[in-house]
Amino acid sequence: MSYTVFIVLKNKILMKGKYMSSRKRFIRLSLTLIMALLLIVQTGCLSVDAENKDQIELSSDGKLHQTIVDDADASVTGEELENYINDSIKEYQGSAGNVALERCKVRDGKVNIILNYDSAAAYAAFNNVICFNGTLKEAYDAGYDLNRTFYSLNKVEIPYFALPAQYPDSKVLILEENTMVKLPGELLAYSDGVTVTDDGHIQITQAADDTIPEELQVTTASPVFIIYRASK
Secondary structure (H helix, E strand, C coil): CCCCHHHHCCCCCCCCCCCCCCHHHHHHHHHHHHHHHHHCCCCCEEEEEEEEEEEEEEEECCCCCEEEEEEECEEEEEEHHHHHHHHHHHHHHHCCCCEEEEEEEEEEEEEEEEEECHHHHHHHHHHCCCCEEEEEHHHHHHHCCCCCCEEEEECCEEEEEHHHCCCCCCCCECCCCCCEECCCEEEEEEECCCCECCCEEECCCCCCCCCCCCHHCCCCCCEEEEEECCCC
């Protein structure tokens, strides 16, 4: 991370046009990049996760919980980061749903951030990225292109038009960020750009958008589709 990039973020210079489409995408980028520039401070008695991760957990009620764990460094205090996130949430005031900061801790050389979103729509609006959760029909009606190859858990190809018949009670989660995903039920199928480990962990591994400079990349070149059956 260059000092120049840090100064740009700290002074909240908005990138417009080809690379950044709005302030909300800038906010999402800032949260991603500032994680590597935090001051190690010993505050509070709450422990923090030690393993780096970026994870989105979808609840059965449609809410999303985002967890970010990364190394801390000596440039920005935890208090500054927490204030920045809360200011961004206040500025958001989106009709798509509420966003709340549950946790922002810097301890033992690690930063932990947990953000809660009322819905996938709230996540999408706040971060200015694609994030959709609903039925296959709802995804189609919303304009998402399902015409792509899907794979079952045993890696057998499934044509997109066979999904409704094969998985009649399924839902789809659509994302465009390389992150771990936790579902509120059973994974059924997925598109290219998704890796499922032997222990069942879901990781989006889609190529980044190479039309954007590497240091500004926060989204994948195309969205990925995760088909699942929600627990009852």
